[in-house]
Amino acid sequence: MPKARTRKPAGPPAAIEASGVVVSFGGTPVLNKVGVRVEYGQAVSLVGRNGSGKSTLLRCIGGLLQPDSGTVRVAGVDPARTGPALWRDVVMLLGDEAWYPDLTVIEHLELLRAVHAPVPDDIPRPADLLEAFGLTERADVVPAVLSSGQRQRLMLATALCRPSKVLMLDEPEQRLDTDIRPILAELLAERVKAGAALLLASHDKTLIDGVGARVRSLDQVSE
Numbered sequence: 001m002p003k004a005r006t007r008k009p010a011g012p013p014a015a016i017e018a019s020g021v022v023v024s025f026g027g028t029p030v031l032n033k034v035g036v037r038v039e040y041g042q043a044v045s046l047v048g049r050n051g052s053g054k055s056t057l058l059r060c061i062g063g064l065l066q067p068d069s070g071t072v073r074v075a076g077v078d079p080a081r082t083g084p085a086l087w088r089d090v091v092m093l094l095g096d097e098a099w100y101p102d103l104t105v106i107e108h109l110e111l112l113r114a115v116h117a118p119v120p121d122d123i124p125r126p127a128d129l130l131e132a133f134g135l136t137e138r139a140d141v142v143p144a145v146l147s148s149g150q151r152q153r154l155m156l157a158t159a160l161c162r163p164s165k166v167l168m169l170d171e172p173e174q175r176l177d178t179d180i181r182p183i184l185a186e187l188l189a190e191r192v193k194a195g196a197a198l199l200l201a202s203h204d205k206t207l208i209d210g211v212g213a214r215v216r217s218l219d220q221v222s223e
Ligand SMILES: Nc1ncnc2c1ncn2[C@@H]1O[C@H](COP(=O)(O)OP(=O)(O)OP(=O)(O)O)[C@@H](O)[C@H]1O
Pocket: 025, 026, 030, 048, 049, 050, 051, 052, 053, 054, 055, 056, 057, 201
């Protein structure tokens, strides 16, 4: 009698898994069967020339864009079809800024911490994050009066002041002075060390090396 084939039990789902992703805009292909996988405790950076589809892939993984075909899973679920429970553990900085015009810089961080309470001790406190990002002097102003680089720093502080298991950041180094980049890398590396999955779209060597990211090129797959 033939032996019954034993199937290897499936392990826990990856933090991020995209496979065979196809996206076209107006008939022009942008992503042609692209995939990426990020485990918890890992960092991956998407690289590729301008227009190679890095932001488009991030938007698919963030559930903001439905691919023409292919599979996207975040923590094992389809991000386009899931409820709020998944998003509580996910930080996405995909380019769109959104502020409460009547809340100060530090109040934005305090609000996020209150929503995510109880916040574990390994998550940096608002005052420490403002200091790390050089915003201490700006703690009590509203975002509208910040420079664009200061708003980018605040955006990053909001991403890091709350617990998360998955972080997706599109060019987080944009508009940052070079002296802030190693600080950002260190803060992100701490999150990865604590078990979070980090998916970047970035060519910044300080950031890629600082977080120990594996590089995933989108050029190779589109050529
Ligand atoms: N909503 C849209 N409608 C039409 N075309 C789009 C749309 N979004 C992106 N594209 C096109 O898809 C291609 C990939 O864009 P995407 O922003 O994903 O590239 P990228 O690799 O992130 O580029 P960059 O390095 O310049 O940030 C580009 O040609 C862009 O013009």
